[in-house]
Amino acid sequence: MKTRVISPVLSLPHYLFVVALAACMAACPVEAQPGEVLARQVVAESGFQGGLIVVVGGRDADLAVSLGKAPNVLVRWLVRDDAGLADARRKIRDAGVYGRVSAAAWEGDLLPYTDGMVNLLVLQEGQGLDVSRSEAARVLAPMGVAVRSRDGIRAASYYSKPWPEDVDEWTHSRRDANGNAVSKDRRAGPPRFTQWEALPRWNRGTKTSALVSAKGRLFYILDDSHFASDTRTWSLIARDAHNGIRLWRHELPSWGGAGLNKKVGPAQINRRLVAIGDRVYTTLGDGAPVSVLDAASGKVIRVLDGTEKAEEFLVSEGILVALVNASDIKDFWRRLNRDMRIIAVRPDTGKLLWEHEADTVLPMTLTADGRQVVYHDGKSVRSLDLRTGSPRWTSPPTGQA
Known part of the structure; x- marks a missing residue:
């Protein structure tokens, strides 16, 4: 040593x-x-x-x-x-x-x-x-x-003690911004022992709404109210990944997982939490804009204007890309045109880089690989330049994913 x-x-x-x-x-x-x-x-x-x-x-x-x-x-x-x-x-x-x-x-x-x-x-x-x-x-x-x-x-x-080269991070709901849920971790395997345990052992039967990890910390959104409580308390919680000590907790005034008496909420709900390095990105409530938090203390550093009603987002090469849908659930069921936009923001400054209007973006198809943003519009796969938003290519019709 x-x-x-x-x-x-x-x-x-x-x-x-x-x-x-x-x-x-x-x-x-x-x-x-x-x-x-x-x-x-x-x-x-x-x-x-x-x-x-x-x-x-x-x-x-x-x-x-x-x-x-x-x-x-x-x-x-x-x-x-x-x-x-x-x-x-x-x-x-x-x-x-x-x-x-x-x-x-x-x-x-x-x-x-x-x-x-x-x-x-x-x-x-x-x-x-x-x-x-x-x-x-x-x-x-x-x-x-x-x-x-x-x-x-x-x-x-x-x-x-240095960070091990064979231990990976899980910064997005599907590992990273490219959506390929395959870890590069070479230590992961069947559990052999318990490292730590944290409360609550039992809650209202609600699953974890989102869970990511970065720089030795775990971040997750959970209804952590007592199972006998009549009130839901959805919270964003940070713990040390190695010993489970709670570092901080943000109680959320509202969360999609609590809507319509659902246990886990909309399909995209777990794509509203990202952690990279010393920063955490999330929406601190339903319809709220994306906030940038300090990962160690939980303090809100910046709120990103223009990201209100973000259905999902990702962070790639220091750029936050969000799918914003200003329509409400009634418009969806009435099959009215959805006011959807893909926007790119510099989270370190809050500067809006570009926005792209789209009639349809299928849920959970928004990805990025450091050069381009890719999504499915219900008919074809479309690619936009990550830094400028300029169209790059459109695939032949593929049908819905």
Whole structure:
């Protein structure tokens, strides 16, 4: 396991995480303890943005308590001293963070975690430094960070676990924008064990409306209300893909999955959620425009004008392409002309690139491959240039797909 120094240059979501942690610590009027100083340094320099933190060794609870004040985290402090365990738990309870932060006795050479589960591993003076580099690498999740501190005040070294080359992402409902639902993941196979479990175990019988993954995070839309509740609460939820810790949740005022007493909603409903890198794209309600969210915090970065009533959309080469249908369900059943448009937007700026009017676009036929946008109009397959919207070609009549 090679040791390397991580540059302290902060991305926007990481900067917000550091600010949130600092604000929580600043709320306490007493002078900062060494553990608090180390917590700030570790978060600022490691790039950590939420998930599972494991602290090994150390003599005081300040570090674990300080890390537990950050949002979207679960902290576990492992100590070998059984005599000091009760005192450690008392300090955590007195700090008001028990539950989010906990302490447990630990002995042996192996950390009590399955492979690839921990996002931030802090190895402190004493017992923490006995953990081998190979064992630290084993429990770290991809892009997780291990930190060593010999004096409990300053971080001495960092190790960041790279993303495995044989693990794929699933950014769209059918893997990516080209609609070919075949993963390049070479580790996927029959389940052999349970990595984690999250609530609810039972709900109203509603299936997950959409599910995608990117950069070690899972994003899904689900009616997560209690199965005995009379009220549906559709929500967009983000979890760490390696340990299941919930990072954030957006309750949606309305969602297509709840319409007409259907369990899963319209056929295209699962094509309204895309995640690429540090961004999530979704419609935060029925008929709502597409919003761009920060994947780490769930904060809305931008709302894309002109994408209201998007039935489905995709993102290819940094361009969001949406099928917008201004007609309502009554027009559909009356067989009136549908006001349908395909539009392309730069989600990083909100700039409209082009729009293309179409009488018909068959559901779930909109795809893109980085050069062109392709759809079926009920008679033929049509191709448009991804960047300009100019027609490229039209196939011979194929009939409905």
